[in-house]
Amino acid sequence: MTERISSVTTVDVRFPTSRHRDGSDAMNPFPDYSAAYLVLRTTSGAEGHGLVFTVGRGTEIQVAAVRSLAPMVVGQPVDELVADPGALARRLVGDSQIRWLGPAKGVVHMAAGGLVNAVWDLAARRAGKPLWKLLADLTPEQIVAQVDFHYLRDALTEGEALALLRRAEPGRAQRERLLRAEGYPAYTTTPGWLGYDDEKLARLCAEAVADGYRLIKLKVGGNLADDVRRMGIARRAVGPGVRIAVDANQIWGVPEAIRWMGELAEFDPYWIEEPTSPDDVLGHAAVRKALAPVRVATGEHVHNAVMFKQLLQADAVDVVQIDACRVAGVNENLAILLLAARFGVPVCPHAGGVGLCELVQHLAMFDLVAVSGSTEDRAIEYVDHLHEHFVDPARVRGGRYLAPTAPGMSAEIHAASLADHRYPDGPRWATTPAAAGTASA
Amino acid sequence: MTERISSVTTVDVRFPTSRHRDGSDAMNPFPDYSAAYLVLRTTSGAEGHGLVFTVGRGTEIQVAAVRSLAPMVVGQPVDELVADPGALARRLVGDSQIRWLGPAKGVVHMAAGGLVNAVWDLAARRAGKPLWKLLADLTPEQIVAQVDFHYLRDALTEGEALALLRRAEPGRAQRERLLRAEGYPAYTTTPGWLGYDDEKLARLCAEAVADGYRLIKLKVGGNLADDVRRMGIARRAVGPGVRIAVDANQIWGVPEAIRWMGELAEFDPYWIEEPTSPDDVLGHAAVRKALAPVRVATGEHVHNAVMFKQLLQADAVDVVQIDACRVAGVNENLAILLLAARFGVPVCPHAGGVGLCELVQHLAMFDLVAVSGSTEDRAIEYVDHLHEHFVDPARVRGGRYLAPTAPGMSAEIHAASLADHRYPDGPRWATTPAAAGTASA
Incomplete structure (x- = not known):
């Protein structure tokens, strides 16, 4: 049957x-x-x-x-x-x-x-x-056949995608060995949430460097004086050799983004992430032009490959941040990885949340083995919470993601975790009020 | 209380x-x-x-x-x-x-x-x-206060919006009188659905002209030979003086849109609507540049004011097609009307469907009285079906929408229509299979 x-x-x-x-x-x-x-x-x-x-x-x-x-x-x-x-x-x-x-x-x-x-x-x-290995074992032709090029051909044709995948083929085996041995670079957002106080920020920054991270990320955009103070604390804690990215989570309009980031320039921010609406391709291009050499990063809210295409066509981004759950799955992310490779822009996946680290690591590792062939200026975001709920949790050691070995995409959550956190009838919610907010589900 | x-x-x-x-x-x-x-x-x-x-x-x-x-x-x-x-x-x-x-x-x-x-x-x-009258009676300051400028200021500030509304103030009363007397231009999509045969197309085109329409619209993009034949039938039926817009409903990629429309140029299409993905601002700009003087129109799937802002900034559209139900209501449509006025681009609302004519007419009429002050190169789409279900249906006479006089936004559906067509338990669905398709609700 x-x-x-x-x-x-x-x-x-x-x-x-x-x-x-x-x-x-x-x-x-x-x-x-x-x-x-x-x-x-x-x-x-x-x-x-x-x-x-x-x-x-x-x-x-x-x-x-x-x-x-x-x-x-x-x-x-x-x-x-x-x-x-x-x-x-x-x-x-x-x-x-x-x-x-x-x-x-x-x-x-x-x-x-x-x-x-x-x-x-x-x-x-x-x-x-x-999953990363399943994808990395596909031929260039099989990979191209998994991508919908319909709205992309003015930036990337099937033939161009095939050519870049074939150029990466000879090095696949060697990069796979290196990946299994050394893992893939991670960066950490754990120190930088806006709700943390200065002492916790400084401590977590120092711990991140001790743990081997070469890039950390701070949330900004709540209050300018706070951001200046927190960037100073973070820069002193990590020293000049560690990169500090900042993330505004869409809070600014375009002129405001340019003014605000000007005030943080003295602390040498590595990238500004989501400076404005994720839909504003031309706005990102304007911000990038005004703030260079500070890089512009976006992607966790970029809703499909057509938007990424334009961000690349408009020279609007230095860093493409794919997300495993925002677009229509692995296939659309293959398209985005190919677009980024075509434009020579590094991919640094968005992660954190619930399961985003687990899922997206497979895509970055596939990219390394079979598409871009490089980890230069690339790192996968890592946030150290909620991994205990996963059957095959992401593992980061010495600031690097270890390559998953279990079959699958690492998406499975323990049955007990699902039962406990089911909303609204799971035991964790029976006794816990929902977060502050103006709507209730 | x-x-x-x-x-x-x-x-x-x-x-x-x-x-x-x-x-x-x-x-x-x-x-x-x-x-x-x-x-x-x-x-x-x-x-x-x-x-x-x-x-x-x-x-x-x-x-x-x-x-x-x-x-x-x-x-x-x-x-x-x-x-x-x-x-x-x-x-x-x-x-x-x-x-x-x-x-x-x-x-x-x-x-x-x-x-x-x-x-x-x-x-x-x-x-x-x-509603159109309620809006048209607001002061420029009150209108501006109803708009969220947060992501728009790089294209339109509160001060610029206020200035253009004040410039339109002196003519409000006269334009309101004219609107009440003569209505607002409509165009019709009734003749041009792809599923209609040639005889029905020719007949409906002739009827449209007899009914007073100066602009009709045909669906295209199914099959090129069919489109060439249908455009020929329509052009012969309406003569050289009536405008024929064509609508591809996003079917093409950018290079394909340019090639296909090149084949229809001999029939003098007035605008090409939705030539490609509604997200593709730069794609629309490329199509517009290649096809001029044929105009480019889009909007029914443009999901917010940030996208319209970019379509205008990128010189990607000649016609802004607001939709009453796609964005976050009247307030976001006020923003889009102000953006269009700022860039000097006419608004020709998308309508048809269920209730779209009823709702969007109010926005176009407000635009005429208080914002753009003009009906030149402007018309509201009209499709003559499903109006019987509305308590205050859109009324089109001699190719023009009559100004609604009943209080409200004309959105109310008759209770009997709701009861009959409730899905899946209303009597109309108890005996009717759903449309062909691969999913069922």
């Missing part, structure tokens, strides 16, 4: 992170890191896990979107799905009625991404490989 | 339009025009009506989003809400947790728009005025 997808189950799972202000930034003072978590099951009992990261209220909308798309996956033959997840991605993103709600953006796009990632997780488990 | 919002009720309402292929285009062959319909009720028994237009599957996600945002409206004092709907719009769009699902895009943004529009409907009913 043909093995088919027999069910898609979804859970609204929320972690009460707002109580310690882990994850607090200028736009998001009290996040409760959450996920619309989903499991595909097959008629043979195999599983594929996926999730869409969220920050509390509204997770129920994301769950509703996954449920609405699920009928496009249930009943599909598994051999066909795992042989060509790109075909599923096209169907999910292109559904002629649901696409009105995007197209290719917001909760319907992220729901598609959750399902596509779960299919890749299933594919990698079946192959007995971690 | 202070009057407060006592409830928000939402209905998933769907019309089986796919059976006659009304509304069929290159991207959307079988739409079932639908809405997440909502009603605010106050403790005094007053009502405000709003809706988010959708095209079938996925409407349940849109309904879920409205329900998740509704607690931010329930309990609010009505006097404060109607005096400053902009404050509500900022809270809805800015919620620090829900904004992760956008920000400012997709179903959460449209849900905010539905609620904001319903508050404006309530405000206009209380004032005893149609």
Whole structure:
């Protein structure tokens, strides 16, 4: 009998992170890191896990979107799905009625991404490989076939993608050995949340350097005097040789971003992340021009490959920050990695949250082995919380991510964690009020 | 006792339009025009009506989003809400947790728009005025106070907006008289759906001209030979003096749009609408440059004012097509009207669907009286179906929209229509299968 997808189950799972202000930034003072978590099951009992990261209220909308798309996956033959997840991605993103709600953006796009990632997780488990290795074993032709070039050809054609993948082929085996031996560079955002006091900031900065990090990140944009003081503390704590990136989480308009960052220039910020609306390609280009040599980084809220294409075409970014859960899954991230390589811009993935480190590390490691071929000026974000809930947690040692070895995309959450943090009926929420805010789910 | 919002009720309402292929285009062959319909009720028994237009599957996600945002409206004092709907719009769009699902895009943004529009409907009913008149009676200062300039100041400041509104003030009364007497130009898309055969196309084109239209629109992008033949039929039917716009509904990549439209140039297309992804600002600019003097139009899927800002900054559009339900309601559309006026680009609203004509006419008429002060090269789209379901339907006579006179935003649907078309349990759906497609709700 043909093995088919027999069910898609979804859970609204929320972690009460707002109580310690882990994850607090200028736009998001009290996040409760959450996920619309989903499991595909097959008629043979195999599983594929996926999730869409969220920050509390509204997770129920994301769950509703996954449920609405699920009928496009249930009943599909598994051999066909795992042989060509790109075909599923096209169907999910292109559904002629649901696409009105995007197209290719917001909760319907992220729901598609959750399902596509779960299919890749299933594919990698079946192959007995971690996802990065499954991808790195594909031929250039197979990789190109997984990408939808429809809206991208004015910047990147199939032929150009093929050429750059072929150029990277000879070094694959050597880079894979190096990756397994030495891991992939990480940077840490743990010291820099806005809700932390000065003492905690200084201590965590010093610890980060002692732990081997060469790049740390601070949240900015709440109050200018505070930012100047905190940047001074951080710079003194890490010394001149360690890079300090800053992250405004979209708080500024364009002129404001340029003025504010001018006041922080003396502390040698390495990049300014999300200086303004993630939709403002031309705004990012203006900020970049005004602030050079400070780099401009964005991506965690850049909703699809068409937006990344323009950020690159407009010379608007120095650093492409892919996110495992924002776009329509692995396939759209392949497109973004290829675009970044075509424009010669390094990729430093966004992570943290719930499961973002676990998922996105696979994409960066694939990029190293088979696309860009380099870790120069590249690092994956790392935040040290909530990993204990994962069956195959991200492992960072000496400031470097170790290459995952377990089959899959590392997305699976322990059943006990899901049961405890299920919203609103799990035991952790039965006794915990939701975060401060003006809406309730 | 202070009057407060006592409830928000939402209905998933769907019309089986796919059976006659009304509304069929290159991207959307079988739409079932639908809405997440909502009603605010106050403790005094007053009502405000709003809706988010959708095209079938996925409407349940849109309904879920409205329900998740509704607690931010329930309990609010009505006097404060109607005096400053902009404050509500900022809270809805800015919620620090829900904004992760956008920000400012997709179903959460449209849900905010539905609620904001319903508050404006309530405000206009209380004032005893149609919405266009309520808006046109605001002072320039009051209008500017309703707009969020945060991400717009690099293109339009409060001072610049105020200046252009003041310049339009002296002519308001005269233009209002003219509007009441003569209405506002309409254009029709009724002849041009892709699913119609040649005979029906020719007949409907001739009828449109006989009805007084000076601009009609054809869907293109399915098949080039068909498009060439259909454009020829339409041009012969309407003669050289009537404008024919064409609409590709995002079907092409950038190079393809330029090639395809080159083949239609002999028929003198007036504008090409949605030649490619609505997110592709730079792509629209490239298409416009290549195809001039054919105009480029877009907007029904442009998800917020930041995107419109860039389309204008990049010289990417000749025609701004606002949509009443895509962005965060009247307030964000005020921003877009001001941006268009600042850049001197005419606004030709997108309409059709369910209720889009009813709602958006108010914005165009306000623009005429108080912002642009002109109907030159401007027209509101009109499609002649589903109006019978509205209590205060759009009225088009001799190719012109008549100015609404009933208080409100004309959003209210007859109770019997809602009951009949409720999905999936209304009588119209109990006996009707949903449209062809790969997902089911």
